[in-house]
Amino acid sequence: MNMTLFKGKQRKILPGFGLSMGYTVFYLSAIVLVPLSTIVISAFGMNPETFFGAISSPRVLASYRLSVSTALLASLFDAVAGFLTAWTLVRYRFPGRRILDALVDLPFALPTAVAGICFATLYSPVGWLGQFLAKINMELINKPSGIVIALIFIGFPFVVRTVQPVIAELEPEIEESAQSLGANRWQTFRKILLPHLFPALLTGITLAFARGIGEYGSVIFIAGNLPFKTEIAPLMIMTKLDQFDYNGASAVAFVLLLISFTMLILLNGVQRWQQKAYQ
Amino acid sequence: MQTSTTRQTATITGSRSKDPIAVQLLLIALTFLFFAGFIFMPLALVFSQALQKGVQLYLDSIREPYALEAVKLTLITAAIVVPLNAVFGVTAAWAISKFSFKGKTLLVSLLDLPFAVSPVIAGLIFVLLVGSRTPFGSWLGEHGIKIIFSTPGIVIATLFVTFPFVARELIPLMESQGREEEEAAITLGARGWQVFRIITLPNIRWGLMYGMILCTARSIGEFGAVSVVSGHIRGMTNTIPLHVEILYSEYNYTASFAVASILVFLALTTVAIKGAVEKHVHNNQ
Amino acid sequence: MSIEIRNITKSYPGYTALDDISLSIRTGELIALLGPSGCGKTTLLRIIAGLETADKGSIILEDKDTTNLPAREKNVGFVFQHYALFRRLNVFDNVAFGLNVRPSSQRQSKSEIRDRVMHLLQLVQMEWAVKRYPSQLSGGQRQRIALARALAVNPKVLLLDEPFSALDAKVRLELRRWLRKLHEDIHVTSIFVTHDQEEALELADRIVVINKGKIEQLGSPQEVYDHPANAFVYNFLGNVNVFQGRIRNGKVVIGDHPVDTPHLLDGHEEKNGQAFIRPHEIGVSRIRSSESDLVGKIRDIRIMGSQIGLELETTGFEKLIEAEIPRDTWRNLQLNRGDEVFVTLNKVKVFTGDYEI
Numbered sequence: 001m002n003m004t005l006f007k008g009k010q011r012k013i014l015p016g017f018g019l020s021m022g023y024t025v026f027y028l029s030a031i032v033l034v035p036l037s038t039i040v041i042s043a044f045g046m047n048p049e050t051f052f053g054a055i056s057s058p059r060v061l062a063s064y065r066l067s068v069s070t071a072l073l074a075s076l077f078d079a080v081a082g083f084l085t086a087w088t089l090v091r092y093r094f095p096g097r098r099i100l101d102a103l104v105d106l107p108f109a110l111p112t113a114v115a116g117i118c119f120a121t122l123y124s125p126v127g128w129l130g131q132f133l134a135k136i137n138m139e140l141i142n143k144p145s146g147i148v149i150a151l152i153f154i155g156f157p158f159v160v161r162t163v164q165p166v167i168a169e170l171e172p173e174i175e176e177s178a179q180s181l182g183a184n185r186w187q188t189f190r191k192i193l194l195p196h197l198f199p200a201l202l203t204g205i206t207l208a209f210a211r212g213i214g215e216y217g218s219v220i221f222i223a224g225n226l227p228f229k230t231e232i233a234p235l236m237i238m239t240k241l242d243q244f245d246y247n248g249a250s251a252v253a254f255v256l257l258l259i260s261f262t263m264l265i266l267l268n269g270v271q272r273w274q275q276k277a278y279q
Numbered sequence: 280m281q282t283s284t285t286r287q288t289a290t291i292t293g294s295r296s297k298d299p300i301a302v303q304l305l306l307i308a309l310t311f312l313f314f315a316g317f318i319f320m321p322l323a324l325v326f327s328q329a330l331q332k333g334v335q336l337y338l339d340s341i342r343e344p345y346a347l348e349a350v351k352l353t354l355i356t357a358a359i360v361v362p363l364n365a366v367f368g369v370t371a372a373w374a375i376s377k378f379s380f381k382g383k384t385l386l387v388s389l390l391d392l393p394f395a396v397s398p399v400i401a402g403l404i405f406v407l408l409v410g411s412r413t414p415f416g417s418w419l420g421e422h423g424i425k426i427i428f429s430t431p432g433i434v435i436a437t438l439f440v441t442f443p444f445v446a447r448e449l450i451p452l453m454e455s456q457g458r459e460e461e462e463a464a465i466t467l468g469a470r471g472w473q474v475f476r477i478i479t480l481p482n483i484r485w486g487l488m489y490g491m492i493l494c495t496a497r498s499i500g501e502f503g504a505v506s507v508v509s510g511h512i513r514g515m516t517n518t519i520p521l522h523v524e525i526l527y528s529e530y531n532y533t534a535s536f537a538v539a540s541i542l543v544f545l546a547l548t549t550v551a552i553k554g555a556v557e558k559h560v561h562n563n564q
Numbered sequence: 565m566s567i568e569i570r571n572i573t574k575s576y577p578g579y580t581a582l583d584d585i586s587l588s589i590r591t592g593e594l595i596a597l598l599g600p601s602g603c604g605k606t607t608l609l610r611i612i613a614g615l616e617t618a619d620k621g622s623i624i625l626e627d628k629d630t631t632n633l634p635a636r637e638k639n640v641g642f643v644f645q646h647y648a649l650f651r652r653l654n655v656f657d658n659v660a661f662g663l664n665v666r667p668s669s670q671r672q673s674k675s676e677i678r679d680r681v682m683h684l685l686q687l688v689q690m691e692w693a694v695k696r697y698p699s700q701l702s703g704g705q706r707q708r709i710a711l712a713r714a715l716a717v718n719p720k721v722l723l724l725d726e727p728f729s730a731l732d733a734k735v736r737l738e739l740r741r742w743l744r745k746l747h748e749d750i751h752v753t754s755i756f757v758t759h760d761q762e763e764a765l766e767l768a769d770r771i772v773v774i775n776k777g778k779i780e781q782l783g784s785p786q787e788v789y790d791h792p793a794n795a796f797v798y799n800f801l802g803n804v805n806v807f808q809g810r811i812r813n814g815k816v817v818i819g820d821h822p823v824d825t826p827h828l829l830d831g832h833e834e835k836n837g838q839a840f841i842r843p844h845e846i847g848v849s850r851i852r853s854s855e856s857d858l859v860g861k862i863r864d865i866r867i868m869g870s871q872i873g874l875e876l877e878t879t880g881f882e883k884l885i886e887a888e889i890p891r892d893t894w895r896n897l898q899l900n901r902g903d904e905v906f907v908t909l910n911k912v913k914v915f916t917g918d919y920e921i
Contacts, residue, residue, distance in 0.1 A: 012378055013615050013635060014461050015471030020374035024386070027367045031438050032392055038407035039400070081313050088310040092303050100310065102554040103318050108493075109546035111500025112398075113520040114539045117527050118321035121328065121536075128320060153317050185298075214397025217502035217520070221527070234399040234503065241403065241507060250407065253400045260395045268388075459648035462615050463710075465635045466642040467662030467717055477661070481652035 039257060042250035054251035059227055060236055064255070067233040070144055071212030074151030075159075075205045081152070082159025082204060083197070089160075090167045104160045107153050112217025119150050120221035142224030147232065150218040155208025162204035166197055199274045206267040210260045325543045328536035340537035348515075349522040350541075352430065356518065357498045360437045365491050368445025373479070376453035377461065387450065393442045401439050402507025405432060428510030433518065436504040441494045448490030449483055456482055489556045496549040500542055565626045565720040565753045566591050567612065572621035574607055574777075581607045582618070583777040591626075594747050595755045596768035600800070604777040605757045606645075609723050612755070613642045625720055641719030641752075645726040647710040649698035655709055656694045659684055662717035684712040687746070704735040711743075715750070724756035728763060740767055761801045765789060773797050795915040798840045805846070805885055807839040809914070816914045819880030821858060823909050837916045839909075843888040847908030848874060850897055860885065860907040862899060874899070876907055 012018075043051060054060065089101050107115065123130040123140045133139060140146040170193070178188045216234040223230040231239075233256050240249040298306075330337050340346065371390060375383060393401065409416045409426045419426065426432045460482070464474045480487075502520040509516040517525065519542060526535035567589040574582040581604040589595050597605040610616040612623055614635030622631040630638055650658050657664075659681045663672060672680070685691040688708040698706055707727060714722060727743070728736040744767050747754060758764050764771045765785040773780040773788060773796075781793040792798035799806065809818040812834050816823050823839065847853070848860075860876035863884060867873075872894040876885040885907065889897075899905065 013617070014377050014458060014465065015474065016373060017378050017380075020370045021378075021380070024367070024371040024374050028371075028386075028389060031435070031442055032389070035404040035408050035435075035439060036392065036396070038404050042407055084306055085310050085313065088306045091298070092307055094307050096311075098554070100314055102550050103314065105550050105553060106318055106322075106546060109496050109500075109549040111502055111520045111523075111539075111542045111546070113502040113523050114325065114500070114542050114546075115321065117523065117535060117539060118324050121532070122320060122324055128324065129316070153321075156317065210395055214395075214400065216397065216399045216506075234397045237397075237399050237403060238507065241406065244412070246407065246410075246412065249403055253397075253403055256397060257395075257400060260397075264395050459644050459646065460650055462635070463642065463644060463648040463713075464650070464661065464665075466613055466615070466638070466640060467665065467713070468636050468639070469661070469665040470636065473665045477653075477665070478650055 039250055039254050042247070043254040046247045046251070050247050051251045054240075054245075054248040055255050059231070060233075060252055062228045063231050063233045063236045063252075066144060066147070066229075066231065067213045067256075068259070070147040070232070071151055071155075071209050071215075074148045074212050075155050075208040077148070077152050078155045078159045078208045079201055079205050082156055082208075083163055083201060085156075086160045086164040086167055090164060104157050107155075107157050112154070112215065113221075115153055115218040116150065116221035119146070119153070119218065123149065123222065141222060142226065142230055144230060146222040146224075147219050147230065150222050151208075151212040151215060154215050154218055155212050158207040158211065159201070159204035162200045162207065163197060166200040170196060199271060202270060203267060206263055210263050213256065213259060322543060322547075325536050325540050328532060329540045331536075332533050336533060337537045337540075340534035341541060343534070345517065346522060346534075346538055349517045349519050349538075352433070352516070353499050353518045355430070356434050356437050357495050359434050360441055360498045361491055361494050363438060364441055364494050365445050365487065367442075368447075368449055368490055369483075369487065371446045372449035372453050372483075373475070375450055376456075377458050390443050390446050393439055396439075398440060398501065398503025399507055401504035402436050405436050405439070405508055427508050429516060432508035433505050433516060436508045437498045437501050440501050440504050441497045444494040444497065445487065445490035448486050448493070452483055452486040453479075485556050485560055489553060492549055492552055496545060499545060567721060567753060567755070568624035569608070569612070570622045570624065572608065572611060572618045572623070574604070574611065574616070574618050580777050582611070585621070585774075585777070585779060587772060587779065587782065589753060589755065591753055592751045593753055594744075594767060594769045596764035596771045597755060597757045597774055598761060598764040598771050598800070599759065599774035599780075601759055603774045605774050606725055608774070609642075609725055609755060609757050612721070613640045613723050614638045615642070639717065639720050641714030641717065641722040643707070643710045643714050643722070643724040643727055646730055647698070647703075647706040649706055649710060649713070651698050653697075654694070655685070655690065655696050655698075655701075656681055658698070658709055659713045659716050661713060680716060681712075684716055687715075687750075688712045702735075703731045704739055707731065707739060711746075715752075719752065722752050722754040724754065726757055726759070729758070729760070736763075743767065765801070773800065775800070792840075792913070795838055795840065798913065798915070802842055803886065803888075804840050804842050805883075807881065807883070807912075809837055809839050811835050811837045811914060811916065816912065819882070821878075821880050822856065823912050824856060835916055837914045839912045839914045841909055841912045843873065843886045844871070845911040846885065846887040847906075847910070848876075848887055848889050848893075848897070848899075849906045849908065852906045853908060854910070856910070857906040857908050860905055862901055862903050862905060865894075865899065865901055876905070878907060 085100075085104065089097060089104075120141065121127050123133070123146060125131065125134045125139070125141070130139075130141065140149060174192055174196075175188050178192045179185075183191065214234060216232075216238070219232055220235060223232065223235075225231050225235055233252060237249045237252050237256075240246075240252065329340075375387060406427055407413060409419060409432075411417060411420050411425075411427065416427065424431075426435070460478050461474050464478050469477070499518075500520055501518075502524070505518055506521060506524075509518065509521060519538060523535050523539045523542070526532075526538065567587075569585060569587040569589075572582050572585045573580070583604075585604075585608060597608060599605045607616060611618045614630070614633060618631070622629055624630065625638075625640075650661065653661065660677050663677045663680060666672075671677075682691060682694075685694060688711055690705060690708050690712065693701060693705065693709070698709070701709065707730075711724075711727075728739055731739065740763060756767070765788075768785060770782065770784055771788045772782050775796050781788055781797045783791075783793075788797060789801055792801060798804055807818045809816040809823075811817075812822075814824075816837055816839050818839055849857075858878045858881075860878040862874055863877050864875040865872065866875075868888070870891055871888045872891055874887045874889065876887055878885060887907070897905075
């Protein structure tokens with residue numbers, strides 16, 4: 001115990017620790033911590049009735065349900081599509097591979113509003129894809145399924161970029177030795193590869209999900225924003241702000257933050273547990 | 280028998296995999312299909328819509344005064360945000376990667392906070408902090424300082440949203456490079472600033488550049504947070520993405536996609552630079 | 565420049581890296597800090613350089629207490645195990661770095677710096693590489709540049725952290741001899757850390773054997789090798805046969821063989837002891853030379869270059885005995901596997917008390 005204390009006090013050898021640490025903490029507080037604390041202060045500052053009234057109104061509850069369910073569906077779809085993409089990009093060689101690999105990051109780089117108007121136009125009843133769907137009486141626009149489409153796009157790179165390095169590190173010998181021991185392809189995949197890739201896959205899914213429930217720009221154009229039907233939680237915050245209902249907006253935002261942070265903390269826990277299991 | 284055929288397929292496609300060729304082709308086809316629907320089609324759509332009514336209208340749409348004002352505001356924002364966050368990123372990465380101290384893990388997770396916050400909430404917190412209805416905001420207002428619904432609001436919301444990019448890029452890079460070069464430099468008599476300028480900075484320049492590019496791309500494209508704090512005043516507090524939204528909601532699709540095409544172009548450039556930087560780093564190892 | 569290390573203590577959470585180390589080093593000496601990995605030798609070197617702070621104690625360079633001086637002001641040349649060359653600077657700029665970063669009032673002119681760098685590159689035989697980058701050089705070449713860079717600022721003391729450990733065997737040997745010669749030429753007080761006893765024996769004027777944060781022995785290579793102070797030093801320096809035995813009447817009894825131990829004076833009291841003998845100190849002969857000779861059977865013969873290694877099985881000894889004899893002796897005796905020989909152990913050295921490796 002004493003030793004740890006002593007170590008903390010020890011002189012730093014390289015220069016600039018005090019300055020860089022001081023500035024880091026100052027800037028972090030000024031730009032992130034203090035502003036974020038306003039939500040907490042505001043949520044705890046209002047009287048409980050206002051708070052629970054705001055977050056338990058049927059319209060708000062519907063928006064939470066919609067945000068969580070669409071984000072979950074989209075992140076699960078991303079898990080499959082992202083895994084296949086990562087596998088294909090790492091393991092196979094084909095023309096255009098490098099371009100696809102680079103374009104995986106497009107959803108990171110493309111402004112969300114642009115993605116939003118693209119999907120809204122593509123899936124409109126006269127759009128490139130919407131016209132075919134219209135023929136089979138399927139519509140995505142102004143429907144939760146449209147929201148899922150937008151969130152799939154947004155979450156896709158999270159899964160690919162977390163799974164890709166793990167596949168790249170996997171020794172092909174592991175699969176070969178499994179197969180030489182008589183396992184068939186499916187057994188090898190299920191018993192050897194999946195457990196190995198699972199932590200990365202889970203990380204990717206969680207990141208995609210956390211991003212999905214907060215996403216705004218790419219969703220609002222395709223969603224139609226019908227109350228109770230296609231109104232996502234971030235939009236609820238926006239609506240309440242437009243009505244100068246700051247308390248309501250803070251309450252809704254507080255719960256939304258709570259959901260994302262809980263997800264990320266759980267993920268952190270799972271990762272630590274995994275690391276311990278490997279040691 | 281089995282082994283010899285799979286070995287053959289591996290050499291045919293030049294792949295690292297021993298999956299049967301049919302499986303390989305199927306998965307490659309599925310990947311292309313996904314990319315077609317989610318990446319290529321949206322990209323093609325932007326340019327097709329933008330140029331639908333001819334090059335002239337396209338050029339007019341992006342040269343129109345309000346569009347130019349939006350571009351100007353966006354660039355001013357990026358010009359303030361990127362250097363500030365870059366300086367912060369380098370400083371934080373120096374403290375975190377070159378020293379050991381208590382609470383490092385906590386600090387690193389705090390740096391990532393803005394990633395977990397919905398853009399709308401990122402805007403909301405600044406309204407709650409300095410909006411005209413808050414005590415601090417009204418005090419500022421009395422002294423003639425307006426933050427929300429004006430450029431400073433856009434700048435601070437963008438600062439928040441792009442806060443982690445540079446630091447996140449640099450911390451793993453600098454941790455992998457260790458402290459030995461810096462230690463060697465101080466035993467040779469170098470001062471702090473000299474160590475940083477001559478040794479550290481050249482070692483991290485690619486990572487720094489890439490982090491700044493990501494930061495730029497995000498600050499130009501940020502929509503949700505800016506949407507909350509801007510007030511959508513045309514020619515005053517409209518950034519490029521907000522301008523795209525306004526044009527779109529006015530059913531002026533061609534102009535909307537024309538302006539959006541600038542953003543698509545920037546996004547593609549970012550992605551291409553990322554590829555180039557990664558290739559460079561890979562070749563240097 | 566003399567170095568005085570006084571009562572240096574350094575602890576990390578959970579273990580003590582250096583436990584009250586004191587040591588004085590004379591001007592111009594070449595000292596080896598020798599010990600197993602994790603024994604604290606690198607920590608000591610880094611404390612002298614100011615790259616680590618001691619919990620207690622002081623470092624005095626030529627009558628000046630430098631304990632609390634920042635590394636930048638110590639004027640100590642440090643050569644890192646993995647060279648730590650500046651990867652974005654070429655060889656010239658690497659070597660010139662220490663000269664270029666001086667405050668402008670003390671900085672030499674460009675041409676003076678150039679002359680100094682070229683002189684040093686000549687000294688380390690690397691003048692051909694002046695425009696190269698570290699990534700274009702081999703390990704041995706990088707190590708020479710690292711040395712030139714450390715020497716450029718005329719350090720009072722040169723510290724080398726495992727300078728040859730990352731090199732392959734042949735380059736290591738070559739660079740070792742070269743460093744010995746370089747030290748004779750420039751004569752700067754130098755300390756190097758190593759876990760390789762051969763390296764320490766060949767290079768150093770004096771060797772400091774360290775184990776678990778304490779100095780086990782300090783002395784010339786000959787002293788340390790021929791008169792190890794304790795069991796640890798005996799065991800750490802070179803190959804050695806170790807036997808457990810009982811000490812009785814000036815003899816040590818191993819198994820049921822009494823072996824003469826002439827150096828053991830207080831051998832009258834019966835106690836446990838450990839007997840050490842180096843493979844080359846074991847006599848192997850076809851004819852019995854004394855009563856206490858053992859009869860051994862050759863189990864294996866290994867040709868190790870100029871020496872021949874024999875594995876001997878003797879009755880009463882649990883372990884096989886390893887012996888080394890010169891090639892000529894081996895040829896003269898015409899030894900083959902399975903032959904019986906007489907084994908002389910009269911050079912055995914016995915330590916009493918508990919000992920752990």
